[in-house]
Amino acid sequence: MDLNRITSFKSFRQKMGEMWKSIDFSRESVQDYLYVLAGALVQAFAMRLFLIPAQLVSGGISGAAQLINHYTNWPIGLMVFIGNVPLFILGWQHLGGPRFALRTALSIVAFSFFTDFLGLFLPAEGVVHDLVLNCLYGGVVLGVGLGLVYRGKGTSGGSDILGRILNERVGISISQAYLATDSAVILSAGFVFAWENALYALVVTYVSGLTAEMVLEGSNVFRTAMIITNRPKEVAERILYDMERGVTILEGRGGYTGAEREVLYCVVTRSEVSQIKSIVKAVDPNAFMVIGQAHEALGEGFRPLQ
Structure with missing residues (x-):
């Protein structure tokens, strides 16, 4: 038993050493990390200012965390982090190990931290009470954050990881994987909050996707x-x-x-x-x-x- 523990510890140290050696500290890579951090912060603002106060779920792990928070009052950021741990492990195994891990881990940890940290200072009721305004502005701000993370060559974890795994291992397109995972969470939101909120949550998903693409590729046509x-x-x-x-x-x-x-x-x-x-x-x-x-x-x- 002790020998197995020692072997497992050595294997863990070896993997951590490989990940550390794989870190690129070039100017371009540092810029990517800053993009990921900025994107996580902007996403957290979208959650705290618009989506959480209006009970609008954005799908994925963060949306599921909102549903659980409604019944338990557990911190949303902490639940996002916990929910991403098993998906992160799967991503490590199937999506490239250390090269996949660093930016994704940074995105998950930063978003989880900022979501709970900003909750200490921002008003719990948000900035507006109109559901349409929360939907549109929440979708736009969330999309800006996602686009910044993507520009930093990172992922936001959650359904991003699951979608890429299903795409590579099962052959399901990434868009179909996103649709399946996000739709399940949004459908659940209809039962937990209200069907009006769930329908507006679909608009949030659509608007955030368009905005993320615009931030990633530019607005020029x-x-x-x-x-x-x-x-x-x-x-x-x-x-x-x-x-x-x-x-x-x-x-x-x-x-x-x-x-x-x-x-x-x-x-x-x-x-x-x-x-x-x-x-x-x-x-x-x-x-x-x-x-x-x-x-x-x-x-x-x-x-x-x-």
Whole structure:
């Protein structure tokens, strides 16, 4: 028995040593940790100012903790931490060990601590009493926090871990896994609080998801232009020098005629769409042009590639 304990202790020390060695203290990694901490703090503000006072659950472990708190008055942050322990262990085993652990552990511990700590200072009744306002602002602020955690390459624990495990081991898509876990908690909230609150909680989940995506990927929506013209060099030169935008020349072939021709491809901002249309029309009124939408543009002329 003692030998087993010694072996287990050595194994634990070895794993902790591996995790410590895997910690990257580069500037980029430190920035990621700060993102995770800031995201956890913002999420805790969303919980204490909007969601908890209005009895709106956000799904996952934090939502389940709100339901338990309603009957037991146990600290929500502490229950979030306890509920994440078994999921964290599963994540360690199935999602990459030390590389997975650090940012996720930081997110869980920080969010649990901030949730209970802020409860000591912020008003228990929140800042507004209107359910719609709590729903919308709670969803937006929660989404900002989630987006910051994701930008720090972390996860918020709970259903994030479970969703990734189900995706890798069972083949269920992450969105379906989130829907199943969050829906179960929100459905329970309908019985515990009120069905009106549960329906608004669905809106919270939707709004927070949109906001998190916006924070993670940016709010800019760019346009892609694909131009088929008999005068590709003239059009490309006008775009290069008049708009100062890069142009890529692709080799294309007509599906009906079989003729070889050059296809122009470029990325512009929304405000530049009318300008590029004017250039193409002025150079070749018979050109064919397709305007598409891109959610993000990285590289020269846009945001740095990171």
